[in-house]
Amino acid sequence: MDLGFSEEQIMLRDMTRKICEETMPLTVLREHEGTEPGYSIAFWQQLGELGLTGIAIAEAFDGMGLGAIESSIVAEEFGRVLAVSPYLGSSVLAASLIECTGSEQQKAEWLGSIACGKQVFSVASSEPGNSADRDGIQACVHMGEESIALSGEKHLVPFAGTADALLILARARQSDDIVAAVIDRATLDAGITEGTVVVTYQANHAMDPLYRMQFNELQLSPNQLLGEGGCVWSGWEQAMAQHMLSLASYAIGAAERVHEISVEYAKYRRAFGRAIGGFQSIAHYLAEIAVAIEGARTLVYEAAWCKDENRDYLRLAAMAKLQASDVFCRAAAVAIQVHGGLGYTIEADPQLFYRRAKQLEMTHWGPDYLEQQIAEHIFAKRECA
Numbered sequence: 001m002d003l004g005f006s007e008e009q010i011m012l013r014d015m016t017r018k019i020c021e022e023t024m025p026l027t028v029l030r031e032h033e034g035t036e037p038g039y040s041i042a043f044w045q046q047l048g049e050l051g052l053t054g055i056a057i058a059e060a061f062d063g064m065g066l067g068a069i070e071s072s073i074v075a076e077e078f079g080r081v082l083a084v085s086p087y088l089g090s091s092v093l094a095a096s097l098i099e100c101t102g103s104e105q106q107k108a109e110w111l112g113s114i115a116c117g118k119q120v121f122s123v124a125s126s127e128p129g130n131s132a133d134r135d136g137i138q139a140c141v142h143m144g145e146e147s148i149a150l151s152g153e154k155h156l157v158p159f160a161g162t163a164d165a166l167l168i169l170a171r172a173r174q175s176d177d178i179v180a181a182v183i184d185r186a187t188l189d190a191g192i193t194e195g196t197v198v199v200t201y202q203a204n205h206a207m208d209p210l211y212r213m214q215f216n217e218l219q220l221s222p223n224q225l226l227g228e229g230g231c232v233w234s235g236w237e238q239a240m241a242q243h244m245l246s247l248a249s250y251a252i253g254a255a256e257r258v259h260e261i262s263v264e265y266a267k268y269r270r271a272f273g274r275a276i277g278g279f280q281s282i283a284h285y286l287a288e289i290a291v292a293i294e295g296a297r298t299l300v301y302e303a304a305w306c307k308d309e310n311r312d313y314l315r316l317a318a319m320a321k322l323q324a325s326d327v328f329c330r331a332a333a334v335a336i337q338v339h340g341g342l343g344y345t346i347e348a349d350p351q352l353f354y355r356r357a358k359q360l361e362m363t364h365w366g367p368d369y370l371e372q373q374i375a376e377h378i379f380a381k382r383e384c385a
Contacts, residue, residue: 048117079253
C-alpha cells in the first residue's frame with residue numbers, strides 16, 4: 001500500500017488549496033455564518049467551473065471520475081478553511097446514493113447537473129430522538145396507485161431553504177422497506193404554501209444553514225422514488241461510507257490548520273520572558289496532537305486506498321470518521337487552551353474550529369453508532385473464523 005501522492009494528486013491539492021485560500025478565508029466564513037444561503041456562491045461557482053463538484057462522479061455522467069483518494073484530498077483542503085458549501089451533501093452523499101440506487105434515467109437526469117454544480121441536492125436522513133440505524137427511519141410514505149403521501153419529521157437538513165432538490169429517506173408503510181424520494185424545489189415550495197411542508201431553522205453550534213422539516217401528507221408521484229421505489233438501505237450504507245471518508249478528510253484538514261494556528265501563537269505569545277511554546281506543559285500537548293493528526297490521516301487514506309482498490313473499506317471508513325472527528329475535537333480544545341482567555345472570544349479564530357469540531361463529531365453517524373458498527377464487524381469476523 002503506497003499512500004504517497006502522485007504528481008497529479010499533488011497538483012490537485014495545490015490547486016484546491018489556492019482556491020480555498022483566495023476565495024474562502026476565515027473572514028468569508030464569518031460573513032456567511034447565520035445567513036442565507038449560508039455559503040459563498042462565488043466559491044461554489046468556481047468549484048463547478050473547475051469540475052471539483054463532480055470529482056467523484058463517473059465520467060459517463062459528466063463527472064471527473066476520480067477515486068476516493070482524490071476526493072479525500074479535496075475534502076481535506078476544504079477542512080483547512082472550514083469551507084461551508086453543498087459539496088459534502090450534494091456532490092458526495094446525494095450523488096453516491098443516486099449512483100448506487102437510482103435508475104439509469106434518474107442517473108442521467110440528476111448526476112450531470114450535480115457534477116457541474118448547477119443543481120444542489122440536500123439529504124434528509126436524521127430524525128429527532130432516533131438512532132442512525134434502519135429502525136431510526138420513522139418518516140413514512142403511503143404508496144397509492146397514482147400518488148405517494150409523505151409524512152414525518154427530519155432534522156439537521158442542510159441547505160433546505162435553498163437547495164434545488166431534497167433527497168429524503170423514509171419507510172414504506174406497506175413493505176417496511178427504506179425508500180428514498182427526490183423532491184424538487186417547486187414541490188417543496190408548493191408544499192410550504194399549502195401547509196403540507198413546514199421548514200424551520202434549527203440552531204446549531206456552527207451556525208450552519210440546518211433546518212427541521214415536517215411533512216404532512218405531502219403528495220409525490222411514483223417517479224420521484226429512487227430506483228422505482230426499491231429498498232435503498234444497502235445503497236445508503238455504501239453512500240454513507242463514501243461520505244464518511246470525505247467527512248474524515250475534512251476533519252483532518254481542519255485539525256491540522258487549527259494546530260498550525262496554535263503553534264504560530266505559541267511561538268508569538270510570550271510569558272515570563274520567553275515564548276509560551278517553550279514551556280513543557282504547552283509543547284507536549286502540541287506534540288501529542290501532531291502525532292494524532294498524522295495517525296488519523298494515515299487511517300483516512302488507507303480507507304480511501306482500499307476503496308480505490310475495490311477492497312472492503314466500510315469498517316475502515318467508520319474507523320476513519322471516528323478517529324478523525326476525535327482528533328479534530330482534541331486539536332480544537334488544545335487551541336482554546338493555548339490561547340487562554342483569548343481563545344474563548346468570538347474575535348479569535350480557535351472558537352470557529354472548536355464549535356464545528358463537536359458538531360461534525362456528533363452528526364453524520366456519531367461516535368456511539370460508529371463504535372457499534374465497528375464492534376459488530378469485529379465479532380462477525382470472529383464468528384466466521
